[in-house]
Amino acid sequence: MSEATDKSYQPPAPVLAAGQSYTSITGKISDIVLTPRTPVGWGVAFLIAFLFFQVFLVALTYLLYEGVGLWGLNNPVSWGFAIIHFVWWIGIGHAGTLISAILLLLRQQWRNAINRFAEAMTIFAVICAAVFPVFHTGRPWLAIYWLLPYPNSMGVWPQFRSPLMWDVFAVSTYFSVSLVFWYLGLIPDLATLRDRARNRLVRICYGVLSLGWRNSAAHWHRYEMASLLLAGLSTPLVLSVHSIVSFDFSTSLLPGWHTTIFPPYFVAGAVFAGFAMVLTLAIPIRKIYGLELIITDRHLNNMAKVMLATGLIVAYGYFMEAFMAWYSASTWEQFMMKNRMTGPYGGYYWMLILCNVIVPQLLWSKRCRLSTTWLMIVSMFINVGMWLERFVIVVTSLHRDFLPSSWGMYSPTKWDWGLYLGTFGIFFTLFFLFIRVLPMIAIAEIRALVPESHKGK
Numbered sequence: 001m002s003e004a005t006d007k008s009y010q011p012p013a014p015v016l017a018a019g020q021s022y023t024s025i026t027g028k029i030s031d032i033v034l035t036p037r038t039p040v041g042w043g044v045a046f047l048i049a050f051l052f053f054q055v056f057l058v059a060l061t062y063l064l065y066e067g068v069g070l071w072g073l074n075n076p077v078s079w080g081f082a083i084i085h086f087v088w089w090i091g092i093g094h095a096g097t098l099i100s101a102i103l104l105l106l107r108q109q110w111r112n113a114i115n116r117f118a119e120a121m122t123i124f125a126v127i128c129a130a131v132f133p134v135f136h137t138g139r140p141w142l143a144i145y146w147l148l149p150y151p152n153s154m155g156v157w158p159q160f161r162s163p164l165m166w167d168v169f170a171v172s173t174y175f176s177v178s179l180v181f182w183y184l185g186l187i188p189d190l191a192t193l194r195d196r197a198r199n200r201l202v203r204i205c206y207g208v209l210s211l212g213w214r215n216s217a218a219h220w221h222r223y224e225m226a227s228l229l230l231a232g233l234s235t236p237l238v239l240s241v242h243s244i245v246s247f248d249f250s251t252s253l254l255p256g257w258h259t260t261i262f263p264p265y266f267v268a269g270a271v272f273a274g275f276a277m278v279l280t281l282a283i284p285i286r287k288i289y290g291l292e293l294i295i296t297d298r299h300l301n302n303m304a305k306v307m308l309a310t311g312l313i314v315a316y317g318y319f320m321e322a323f324m325a326w327y328s329a330s331t332w333e334q335f336m337m338k339n340r341m342t343g344p345y346g347g348y349y350w351m352l353i354l355c356n357v358i359v360p361q362l363l364w365s366k367r368c369r370l371s372t373t374w375l376m377i378v379s380m381f382i383n384v385g386m387w388l389e390r391f392v393i394v395v396t397s398l399h400r401d402f403l404p405s406s407w408g409m410y411s412p413t414k415w416d417w418g419l420y421l422g423t424f425g426i427f428f429t430l431f432f433l434f435i436r437v438l439p440m441i442a443i444a445e446i447r448a449l450v451p452e453s454h455k456g457k
Contacts, residue, residue: 015110016449017293025294025450029443030189030196032289033436041288042436049428056422059415060135068138070415077398077410082136084390085420087245088273089129090171091266091386094238095274096122097174100181101234104227110302112445113295117285117435118278119182124430125277126175128423133167163247170244174237181230187213188223188444242270249393255336256397259324265317269386272310272356275303276382281431283372283379285440294446297370304369307382311360314389318357332402340396344409349392355385 063070073080096118103111134140158165191213194206213219246266249257279300286295325337340349359381368374400407434440 015112015296015298016446017296020293020450022447022450025446026192026196026443028291028294029439029441029446030193033193033439034197034202038436042432046429046432046436049425049432052421052425053429054425055418056425059418059422060131062415063135063419064139068136070413072410072412072416074408074410076401076406076408077395079394079398080410081412081416081420082132083248084387084394085423086129086132087266087390088387089125089132089423090245091242091270091273092277093122093125093129093174093178093274094242094267094270095278096120096125097178097234097238098271098274099278100178100185101231102238104231105235109449110299112449113291113299113441114278114282114303115445116182116185116442117281117431117440118274119178119185120431120434120438120440121274121277121281122178123175123182124427124434126171126178127430128427130171130175131419131423131426163244163251166244167248170237170241174241177230177234177237181227181234184223184226184230185442185445186438187211188215189439189442191215192443193439238271239267242266249397254397254401255325255330255332256321256340256393259321261317261320261324265314265320268310268313268317269389272307272314272382273386275307275310276379276386279303279307279375279379280383283376285435287372291441294441300372300375301366301369304363304375304378307378308360308363311356311363311382315357318353336397336400339400340392343396343400345392345396345399348388349396352385352388352392355381355388359385 071080071082096115099111099115099118100122103115187210190206190210194203194210197203197206243263243266246262250259250262252258282295282299282303286292322337325333328334340346359378362368362374362378368378395410399410
């Protein structure tokens with residue numbers, strides 16, 4: 001039966017709500033930035049984020065003064081919050097690249113309303129992630145040059161076969177390409193703000209940043225070519241970055257880490273966590289700024305479907321970890337899984353299963369996928385669950401190793417928590433500044449959807 005004759009068939013919700021015009025879209029998005037008065041709500045939220053940023057500065061200053069001994073690290077748990085939060089923040093940044101690059105190559109128009117702040121989220125998350133490995137070295141001003149290859153007469157070089165070494169290359173490349181991709185997409189919109197600004201100083205600032213954009217056919221041709229090239233460069237990074245991060249664990253011989261499922265499992269988990277954070281940011285922004293006609297139910301539905309799909313892959317990864325521990329007949333692997341489920345940290349494991357496996361099954365319901373309240377609840381569960389996943393992988397695999405005489409427990413100190421909560425201050429301080437001074441939605445890309453939204457009228 002064809003769709004035309006099937007009375008039960010319902011066409012998908014529009015990417016852009018009907019009734020929008022070029023003028024209304026440009027005005028709606030640009031006025032958020034160009035409004036002369038900063039909204040009180042924005043000021044309160046920014047102040048809270050900035051206070052957390054001060055917590056970060058205090059924790060970091062004392063860390064540099066005292067050393068990493070103030071963290072809760074011990075033997076055998078020599079990796080603690082630093083590696084947990086490095087992997088967690090890197091994972092959050094994955095959705096931005098997926099939305100920007102892969103969906104652009106696949107010509108998915110629903111990405112247009114969410115790609116800008118997803119890309120910004122990627123950049124800010126990578127900045128937060130970079131804090132932990134840099135200061136985990138102890139005294140970075142003395143040690144960080146050992147991570148970089150440079151001509152020297154001492155015959156001491158970085159170990160290029162180490163996944164830790166490749167982390168430096170992968171993450172720095174990921175950050176550089178994401179930053180260029182983000183700025184390239186901003187150029188036409190910066191020119192729009194330049195032309196609409198009334199304040200001369202503001203007009204000059206946006207004019208400099210827009211690099212002389214004149215909206216000519218030649219400019220658009222070069223812009224589209226550069227976007228496709230950067231999308232092609234970014235797409236392998238979605239797979240490579242978190243695969244290399246997973247090699248930090250899977251190339252070891254430690255039970256619970258030594259497994260080939262980690263690369264795809266980590267990549268799926270990163271996209272899972274990334275889309276949860278995109279929804280966590282998009283739902284309040286959509287409501288506060290009245291953007292329901294631009295960020296429509298179609299966007300929420302599609303993002304929820306991506307979360308459901310990647311969540312099922314993550315659940316499969318949890319099942320395969322347990323299955324391979326049993327199937328391998330390895331005493332060490334079986335003990336590790338038993339300890340993970342029933343040991344001192346067993347509650348964390350089952351909370352992880354609740355957050356990442358059970359709760360996301362609500363997304364099978366279309367009513368849940370279209371409800372901002374339920375989507376927000378599910379997204380927050382996933383954010384917590386993905387943090388618990390990294391905690392369980394790191395701590396439960398380390399705290400009981402091959403020798404019972406060396407067993408120990410890991411307890412993060414207030415300085416561990418201070419540095420972690422402080423990175424939220426970095427993230428949201430940068431994010432609030434972004435939505436105040438730059439267009440958080442791609443004006444030019446949304447304007448391209450106007451003719452499609454008028455079809456059939």
